[in-house]
Amino acid sequence: MGEAKGMRLTGRTAIVTGGASGFGEGIVRRFVEEGARVAIVDLNVSAAQALAGELGDAAIAVGADVSKDADVARLAAEAVQKLGPVEILVNNAGVGHTPQPLETLSDADFDRIWAVNVKSVYLTARHIVPAMKAARRGAILNVASTGGVSPRPNLTWYNASKGWMITATRAMAVELAPFGVRVNAINPVAGETPLLKTFMGEDTPEVRARFLASIPLGRFSTPADMGAAAAFLCSDDASMVTGVAMEVDGGRCI
Numbered sequence: 594m595g596e597a598k599g600m601r602l603t604g605r606t607a608i609v610t611g612g613a614s615g616f617g618e619g620i621v622r623r624f625v626e627e628g629a630r631v632a633i634v635d636l637n638v639s640a641a642q643a644l645a646g647e648l649g650d651a652a653i654a655v656g657a658d659v660s661k662d663a664d665v666a667r668l669a670a671e672a673v674q675k676l677g678p679v680e681i682l683v684n685n686a687g688v689g690h691t692p693q694p695l696e697t698l699s700d701a702d703f704d705r706i707w708a709v710n711v712k713s714v715y716l717t718a719r720h721i722v723p724a725m726k727a728a729r730r731g732a733i734l735n736v737a738s739t740g741g742v743s744p745r746p747n748l749t750w751y752n753a754s755k756g757w758m759i760t761a762t763r764a765m766a767v768e769l770a771p772f773g774v775r776v777n778a779i780n781p782v783a784g785e786t787p788l789l790k791t792f793m794g795e796d797t798p799e800v801r802a803r804f805l806a807s808i809p810l811g812r813f814s815t816p817a818d819m820g821a822a823a824a825f826l827c828s829d830d831a832s833m834v835t836g837v838a839m840e841v842d843g844g845r846c847i
Contacts, residue, residue: 601828603628606676608668608721610659610713611686613640615786616736619816620683620823625651627824629681632672634659636686659686660708662716669720678728681827682721684714684758685736692747703750710754714761722769731774732827735762736819737838739782743846755780759838766836775835777826782842784814810843 607624611617613635621644624631631652635641638656645654653675657664672679688709690702714735725731740748741755759778766776783789783804789796805811822841825831840846 600628601824601830602681605629605680605827606632606672606678607681607683607827608632608634608672608679608717609683609685610634610657610717612683613637613644613654616781616784616814616816616819617683617685618644619818619820620685621648621652621820623817623820623824624681624827627828630676632668632676632679634668634686659713659716662719665713665716665720669717673724678724679721680725680728680730681732681734682717682725683734683736683823683827684717686713687736687754689751690748692745694747695749698750706750706754710751711757714758718765722774725774726769726772729773731769732831733765733769733774733776734823734826735759735776735778737762737778737780739780739840739842739845742780742838742840762838763836770835775831777831777834777836778838779819779822779826780838780840780842780846781814781819782808782840782845784816784818786816789813808843808845809847812843814841814843 602624607629609617609621612621612633621631621633625648632655633641633645633652634655634657636658641654645652655668655671657668688705735758737758738755740752741759744752762776762778818841
């Protein structure tokens with residue numbers, strides 16, 4: 594991880610949803626290092642503004658709720674107006690729920706999972722894909738989860754939303770390939786992000802040890818890990834890669 598970064602995304606414009614913290618922030622930082630201009634989209638506008646301020650002219654902050662059509666239409670227009678045609682879209686925004694038996698999750702929590710983890714992918718495609726198709730180029734990256742491949746108990750509806758995302762990635766890849774648009778996903782394992790405590794239920798040394806025991810490489814994933822994988826999949830180095838859901842999980846799904 595110590596080698597000098599390349600400039601694989603020079604001149605590219607990217608949108609990263611949920612870009613102000615966690616894995617999204619790691620992706621934003623790596624994209625900027627690789628030469629991209631990035632719209633940091635987040636519900637937490639002040640956090641997005643702080644990150645954009647740190648990164649300078651290469652980044653702008655856009656406050657938006659990606660589960661709402663009007664917000665996504667506005668963020669897409671703002672990114673184009675301020676940065677230029679969007680060539681990279683990262684659907685990273687996501688929410689979890691605390692571990693619980695599948696029949697006990699509330700209507701409101703289920704609807705929130707569906708709106709943020711599922712509907713947002715449809716909405717960003719609706720407002721951003723047409724221009725990619727017209728330009729006959731683009732890369733879309735969906736941040737799914739190991740939970741969509743190898744589910745843990747008591748996170749059923751979160752796992753299901755990420756399984757949907759993996760299938761959507763494959764379907765989008767097939768449909769958009771004739772237009773020169775690639776679509777891939779990454780499947781992180783639990784990492785040091787704001788969602789970690791949500792998934793674990795409680796953050797204690799014992800619970801962490803139990804989590805780590807399921808990861809052969811013996812550590813949580815980091816935002817930098819996701820940034821590295823995302824930069825590859827969204828660059829021309831991956832020009833022959835589409836429809837892939839890449840595990841970035843330290844061997845958790847083996």
